[in-house]
Amino acid sequence: MSRxxxxxxxxxxxxxxxxxxxxxxxxxxxxxxxxxxxAVFGSKAKEFADTLAHHGADKVVVATDxxxxxxxxxxxxxxxKQVIDKVHPDVILTGHxxxxxxxxxxxxxxxxxxxxxxxxxxxxxxxxxxxxxxxxAGKAFVKKAVxxxxxxxxxxxxxxxxxxxxxxxxxxxxxxDVAISADSLRTIVKEVVRKTAGGVDLTEARIIVSGGRGVxxxxxxxxxxxxADVLGGAVGASRGACDAGYCDYSLQxxxxxxxxxxxxxxxxxxxxxxxxxxxxxxxxxxxxxxxDPEANxxxxxxxxxxxxxxxxxxxxxxxxxxx
Ligand code: FAD
Numbered sequence: 031m032s033r034x035x036x037x038x039x040x041x042x043x044x045x046x047x048x049x050x051x052x053x054x055x056x057x058x059x060x061x062x063x064x065x066x067x068x069a070v071f072g073s074k075a076k077e078f079a080d081t082l083a084h085h086g087a088d089k090v091v092v093a094t095d096x097x098x099x100x101x102x103x104x105x106x107x108x109x110x111k112q113v114i115d116k117v118h119p120d121v122i123l124t125g126h127x128x129x130x131x132x133x134x135x136x137x138x139x140x141x142x143x144x145x146x147x148x149x150x151x152x153x154x155x156x157x158x159x160x161x162x163x164x165x166x167a168g169k170a171f172v173k174k175a176v177x178x179x180x181x182x183x184x185x186x187x188x189x190x191x192x193x194x195x196x197x198x199x200x201x202x203x204x205x206x207d208v209a210i211s212a213d214s215l216r217t218i219v220k221e222v223v224r225k226t227a228g229g230v231d232l233t234e235a236r237i238i239v240s241g242g243r244g245v246x247x248x249x250x251x252x253x254x255x256x257x258a259d260v261l262g263g264a265v266g267a268s269r270g271a272c273d274a275g276y277c278d279y280s281l282q283x284x285x286x287x288x289x290x291x292x293x294x295x296x297x298x299x300x301x302x303x304x305x306x307x308x309x310x311x312x313x314x315x316x317x318x319x320x321x322d323p324e325a326n327x328x329x330x331x332x333x334x335x336x337x338x339x340x341x342x343x344x345x346x347x348x349x350x351x352x353x
Contacts (some may be wrong), residue, residue, distance in 0.1 A: 125149060
């Protein structure tokens with residue numbers, strides 16, 4: 031059963047977000063011979079057409095109005111809705127990002143379509159599409175089968191591999207005539223202030239070194255940053271550490287923070303409260319460093335080190351520097 035699939039490609043810091051390429055990989059699974067269209071917005075949108083084609087897009091629809099350079103709900107709603115009206119997709123995929131989580135339900139609700147959020151897997155099966163998503167703060171997974179009708183899905187970063195680029199592919203590029211009037215925008219972005227450690231986006235980081243109340247101070251977080259820098263990763267935190275003022279809330283991982291699925295999550299001085307586990311327990315490999323052998327974090331860890339993080343972390347940093 032062939033399906034037309036539309037993917038919203040996000041641009042950030044001058045590059046395509048990896049999760050958009052992961053959405054294209056998901057699209058390839060469910061298109062089953064149908065057309066895959068990628069929509070990309072902003073004055074430099076055309077620059078990304080080749081990369082989108084290399085990752086599976088048959089068509090790339092660009093809207094280059096400069097009011098789309100920064101995300102605003104109203105501008106993206108107008109542009110994306112226009113693409114949807116043109117493409118008539120059966121499946122619409124966005125990253126489970128701030129943008130995807132904002133624009134997808136807004137359009138789905140207007141159109142009366144379904145939305146499955148935070149998917150970790152997407153597979154075709156007997157004419158249906160099976161979407162897998164975590165429930166109960168990541169303690170269980172539910173599979174939702176879609177038989178008919180248009181459906182939106184947001185894809186959790188770092189779960190569906192983007193796959194290798196096929197540089198022999200090219201896509202038909204179409205420029206959409208989207209004129210966004212300033213009057214229609216209720217918000218204007220004047221400045222973007224980003225507080226991500228080491229420049230690596232936490233939700234897309236392959237390696238996260240995360241600190242809890244056991245890190246004891248903002249100064250203590252510098253020890254974690256050194257390890258993250260050597261590993262090319264990002265620094266995250268528990269809410270305990272954020273509440274104590276050791277780091278910014280933008281680093282918080284958990285139920286009320288960011289949900290991450292890195293290849294490697296190193297939890298330092300984090301007890302492993304259920305609300306923290308909700309944000310990281312699906313990481314591929316979890317290493318816990320805690321001086322309390324009874325700490326709950328060891329129940330989800332693949333590797334546990336019982337010890338003082340201020341001894342263990344610098345040792346790891348020195349060893350990884352040698353690699
Ligand atoms: P603690 O529980 O105080 O643990 C500190 C750990 O550090 C201990 O296990 C200790 O043995 C260890 N330690 C101390 N010194 C060292 C050392 N030198 N070396 C090694 N180990 C050491 N929490 C989140 O993280 N994210 C959320 O999104 C979140 N959302 C919440 C939402 C709600 C509605 C509620 C009620 C709570 C939420 N919490 C969240 C808070 C959560 O319940 C815990 O309070 C919090 O995760 C504890 O943080 P922690 O593990 O850093 O601190």
